[in-house]
Amino acid sequence: MSVYLSKLVYGINIRHNCRKCAIGGFLRPEHLNLTCYLRRTEGRSMQRSRRFEVRSRRPVNLDTFVAEDPEMGLVAMDSPNDPVPSLVIVKGRIVEMDGREEADFDTIDRYIAAHSLDRSVAAEAMALPSLDLARRLVDITTPRADLIRLFSGCTPAKLCQIVSHLNVVEMMMAMQKMRARRTPGNQAHVTNWRENPVLMAADAAEAALRGFDELETTCRVARMAPFNALALLVGSQTGRGGVLTQCAVEEALNLRLGLKGLTTYAETLSVYGTDEALRDGDDTPWSKGLLASAYASRGIKIRFTSGTGSETLMGYEDGKSMLYLEARCLMLAKGAGAQGVQNGAISCVALTGALPQGVRAILAENLIAASLGLEVASGNDAMSSHSDMRKAAKLMLQFLPGTDFVTSGYSAMPRRDNMFGGGNFDAEDLDDWMVIQRDMRVNAGIFPMTEQQAIAVRRRAGKAMQAVFAALGFPAIRDDEIEAAALAWHSDDMPERNLVADIEAAQAFLDGPLTALDAARALDAAGFSDIASNVLQMQRVRVVGDYLQPAAVLDPDFAAKSAFTDRNDYLGPGTGYRVEGETWALLSAIPQQRTAAEMVPLTTGAAGVRLVPRGPAKAGNDPAEVVLGLGPAFAEGLDRTLCGLVHGEVLAAIEEGVASQGLRLRMVRIHDTADCGLIGWQAARLSGSGVGIGLQSKGTTVITRKGLAPLNNLELFSQAPLLSREAYVQIGANAAAHALGQPPMPVPVRVDNMSRLRLIVHAMLMHKREIAAVNGALIAENLEMVADV
Amino acid sequence: MSDRDRTGEDPRRRESRMAPEEITLQALREGRITSEDVTIRRQTLEAQAERAMAEGYPQLARNFRRAAELTMVPGETLLQIYEKLRPKRASHGELLALSQEIIARFDAPETGAFIREAAEAYRRKGLLRES
Numbered sequence: 001m002s003v004y005l006s007k008l009v010y011g012i013n014i015r016h017n018c019r020k021c022a023i024g025g026f027l028r029p030e031h032l033n034l035t036c037y038l039r040r041t042e043g044r045s046m047q048r049s050r051r052f053e054v055r056s057r058r059p060v061n062l063d064t065f066v067a068e069d070p071e072m073g074l075v076a077m078d079s080p081n082d083p084v085p086s087l088v089i090v091k092g093r094i095v096e097m098d099g100r101e102e103a104d105f106d107t108i109d110r111y112i113a114a115h116s117l118d119r120s121v122a123a124e125a126m127a128l129p130s131l132d133l134a135r136r137l138v139d140i141t142t143p144r145a146d147l148i149r150l151f152s153g154c155t156p157a158k159l160c161q162i163v164s165h166l167n168v169v170e171m172m173m174a175m176q177k178m179r180a181r182r183t184p185g186n187q188a189h190v191t192n193w194r195e196n197p198v199l200m201a202a203d204a205a206e207a208a209l210r211g212f213d214e215l216e217t218t219c220r221v222a223r224m225a226p227f228n229a230l231a232l233l234v235g236s237q238t239g240r241g242g243v244l245t246q247c248a249v250e251e252a253l254n255l256r257l258g259l260k261g262l263t264t265y266a267e268t269l270s271v272y273g274t275d276e277a278l279r280d281g282d283d284t285p286w287s288k289g290l291l292a293s294a295y296a297s298r299g300i301k302i303r304f305t306s307g308t309g310s311e312t313l314m315g316y317e318d319g320k321s322m323l324y325l326e327a328r329c330l331m332l333a334k335g336a337g338a339q340g341v342q343n344g345a346i347s348c349v350a351l352t353g354a355l356p357q358g359v360r361a362i363l364a365e366n367l368i369a370a371s372l373g374l375e376v377a378s379g380n381d382a383m384s385s386h387s388d389m390r391k392a393a394k395l396m397l398q399f400l401p402g403t404d405f406v407t408s409g410y411s412a413m414p415r416r417d418n419m420f421g422g423g424n425f426d427a428e429d430l431d432d433w434m435v436i437q438r439d440m441r442v443n444a445g446i447f448p449m450t451e452q453q454a455i456a457v458r459r460r461a462g463k464a465m466q467a468v469f470a471a472l473g474f475p476a477i478r479d480d481e482i483e484a485a486a487l488a489w490h491s492d493d494m495p496e497r498n499l500v501a502d503i504e505a506a507q508a509f510l511d512g513p514l515t516a517l518d519a520a521r522a523l524d525a526a527g528f529s530d531i532a533s534n535v536l537q538m539q540r541v542r543v544v545g546d547y548l549q550p551a552a553v554l555d556p557d558f559a560a561k562s563a564f565t566d567r568n569d570y571l572g573p574g575t576g577y578r579v580e581g582e583t584w585a586l587l588s589a590i591p592q593q594r595t596a597a598e599m600v601p602l603t604t605g606a607a608g609v610r611l612v613p614r615g616p617a618k619a620g621n622d623p624a625e626v627v628l629g630l631g632p633a634f635a636e637g638l639d640r641t642l643c644g645l646v647h648g649e650v651l652a653a654i655e656e657g658v659a660s661q662g663l664r665l666r667m668v669r670i671h672d673t674a675d676c677g678l679i680g681w682q683a684a685r686l687s688g689s690g691v692g693i694g695l696q697s698k699g700t701t702v703i704t705r706k707g708l709a710p711l712n713n714l715e716l717f718s719q720a721p722l723l724s725r726e727a728y729v730q731i732g733a734n735a736a737a738h739a740l741g742q743p744p745m746p747v748p749v750r751v752d753n754m755s756r757l758r759l760i761v762h763a764m765l766m767h768k769r770e771i772a773a774v775n776g777a778l779i780a781e782n783l784e785m786v787a788d789v
Numbered sequence: 790m791s792d793r794d795r796t797g798e799d800p801r802r803r804e805s806r807m808a809p810e811e812i813t814l815q816a817l818r819e820g821r822i823t824s825e826d827v828t829i830r831r832q833t834l835e836a837q838a839e840r841a842m843a844e845g846y847p848q849l850a851r852n853f854r855r856a857a858e859l860t861m862v863p864g865e866t867l868l869q870i871y872e873k874l875r876p877k878r879a880s881h882g883e884l885l886a887l888s889q890e891i892i893a894r895f896d897a898p899e900t901g902a903f904i905r906e907a908a909e910a911y912r913r914k915g916l917l918r919e920s
Contacts, residue, residue, distance in 0.1 A: 532814060
């Protein structure tokens with residue numbers, strides 16, 4: 001295999017005829033698919049297993065997997081080329097770090113030595129065995145603050161060595177404690193490829209109401225940035241006051257948008273872990289540091305962006321592990337005074353993920369960032385796999401322990417409207433996300449809402465935008481656009497807008513004197529005073545500046561929740577963030593949830609039959625008789641089987657089956673048990689032929705014979721959801737056949753492996769109702785079937 | 790460095806003294822709030838720097854102190870400083886001159902020192918503009 005792989009890695013074009021990779025006829029890097037290649041080259045000489053063949057078409061096999069090759073930079077963590085941790089300080093000056101002498105420091109080493117490492121704790125921290133520090137990360141008696149102090153004196157190689165001792169469960173334990181903010185959060189992407197401002201505002205409003213703490217947009221056409229930023233601001237503040245927003249564009253424009261009061265944060269400051277990669281990005285540690293200060297000077301919260309794999313992708317990884325280079329990035333970010341980072345491979349996730357333990361390395365980089373005291377927006381934003389199972393498994397590493405932002409961009413819209421290259425999780429996946437939160441009692445930052453709530457808030461955001469556009473003289477927003485945005489799936493559902501006119505107006509807005517204050521005035525004048533107040537509050541918070549603190553988000557009262565005000569005080573069970581009270585009530589009450597009464601309604605009297613009691617049932621002596629025992633609630637409190645058949649239809653079917661063999665059906669009500677076996681057992685004891693049928697209200701059926709033990713039987717049909725009318729006819733016929741000493745025929749049963757999964761709650765509720773109808777004091781009684789009118 | 794910065798884009802030469810609690814919808818209706826009133830202030834960032842220092846975040850504090858200084862610097866100038874700090878954009882002498890100018894014009898000693906430190910690092914690592 002490694003031969004093929006190295007051929008692939010070295011980029012040799014290989015002719016192939018794989019259907020998946022049919023484009024061009026040559027194997028292109030993005031279409032590397034080992035399975036397809038092997039199949040072609042080995043297919044003639046090797047036998048194929050059908051099972052391997054079927055599995056080869058599973059989504060996970062569309063992913064690419066590559067073997068470690070440190071010389072190529074293909075190593076997620078623990079490269080043989082990674083330096084051994086070391087630190088030598090002479091008279092307060094760092095003269096050696098991670099095996100490199102000061103004279104040989106590259107610019108990143110130099111910056112880290114000058115700005116990032118705390119020399120006052122370095123001697124203590126570096127002297128501690130890495131295994132000891134790793135254990136303290138997991139130890140519930142060591143508080144976060146102690147570790148933050150010690151980690152501030154660790155070199156990049158030391159940081160890697162520490163986390164390398166942890167398996168993923170231990171890393172998750174550590175993440176839970178080291179996360180900066182006590183309350184986990186999430187960030188959404190809000191974009192659309194048609195750059196429709198009404199749809200963008202509607203999506204922003206819904207995302208804000210769903211609980212996202214930050215919303216990020218960008219633009220396809222750069223000149224639309226001012227309108228996108230405005231739509232995000234107005235929309236977000238319609239949904240929930242205090243949501244931070246950003247528009248990812250180049251620095252100069254970004255700063256201007258911030259100055260207009262349209263945005264409050266930015267995460268466009270990318271850093272890389274080697275000098276060559278950093279220079280390739282046209283930056284130095286000092287230029288990035290200056291930029292960080294420049295943003296703060298305009299009141300814009302910033303986080304840096306880094307992540308494993310980027311240096312390798314750029315070709316400047318120097319043979320080091322991805323994690324080691326990321327540790328350097330993180331120390332650089334800290335040294336520059338960034339309050340946090342967006343990391344976790346980010347757009348390189350498929351590269352890191354292609355390697356052995358790549359997904360573990362991604363959690364390790366999140367953990368290193370948190371351990372340096374940085375806010376972490378932990379990736380999960382770029383497409384990481386073709387396989388839903390693999391995506392979800394990877395997500396759990398951040399979702400379960402909680403991070404400051406579980407994703408650094410959950411796509412609030414369908415994938416094709418995501419202008420960040422498609423979201424890893426998008427509008428289609430929201431219900432899965434909600435259900436998993438409810439399953440695990442975990443707050444991963446998104447809250448359920450009803451369809452009507454969503455439509456209402458989307459419509460309101462559209463109307464608010466309409467008012468702002470009208471008052472500020474922008475191209476009018478029509479009512480049909482608002483309605484479309486309220487109900488849309490994606491931007492194709494939106495009526496045409498004149499993009500050229502919008503772009504012109506957006507540019508004039510940017511160049512002119514209007515600001516977010518004018519938008520607030522317009523909203524107020526149009527009667528949207530609450531939204532106006534929220535937009536104004538988003539301006540007021542600049543004067544206080546608390547949202548610049550580490551891991552800060554704003555609560556609905558515009559108070560900052562940050563590492564300073566919402567301290568992560570996790571110290572084991574019973575401490576730290578817990579999903580309680582109102583939060584748990586909201587998270588658990590997904591709209592799909594129904595009450596027991598809603599799921600199994602009380603009888604409507606529509607059982608399709610009326611069963612008239614005709615006195616106590618006695619043992620019969622007619623050999624042509626089959627007795628059918630009915631559960632206590634049958635057509636008497638319950639109406640239908642789990643299969644959805646009305647009870648009258650079931651009885652008619654069984655009677656038809658019995659009659660088809662020339663025998664007669666007698667029906668009795670069993671009052672003193674709800675157990676199917678015992679109902680059948682009693683029926684058999686009463687039966688002249690000795691054959692009885694037991695039938696529960698939910699449809700479970702047994703055929704049994706007098707003399708068999710109560711839990712023994714002739715035939716059992718335990719999967720009530722699968723029993724159709726035809727099945728009951730055959731059950732009746734088989735019971736008669738047993739009475740006649742003839743061989744029974746197979747009962748037609750539908751095969752549906754999901755029926756138990758789908759109906760188990762209904763089954764339990766119906767059985768509960770049947771048990772409630774049990775009356776031990778009553779003996780079995782004969783019934784006469786009267787057609788229900 | 791240009792003295793003709795477009796002030797319309799960057800209303801930061803005049804710092805407002807309006808208290809946060811005075812920034813209300815009523816005040817907005819009465820036309821009493823201007824862009825300057827809701828622009829971050831030097832004092833805000835200095836206070837955040839002190840808080841960060843007290844919380845054990847010295848790097849963040851230094852960033853806030855540089856940011857406090859930069860509140861006085863017009864937007865275009867700010868972008869020019871950034872541009873000069875990018876690889877191979879400026880000579881050693883130009884960076885030193887920039888450092889002194891920033892200190893003198895904008896009362897920005899920490900930013901000035903930061904630029905001077907960059908000049909030294911760039912000289913050693915070949916990041917200066919080759920003449």
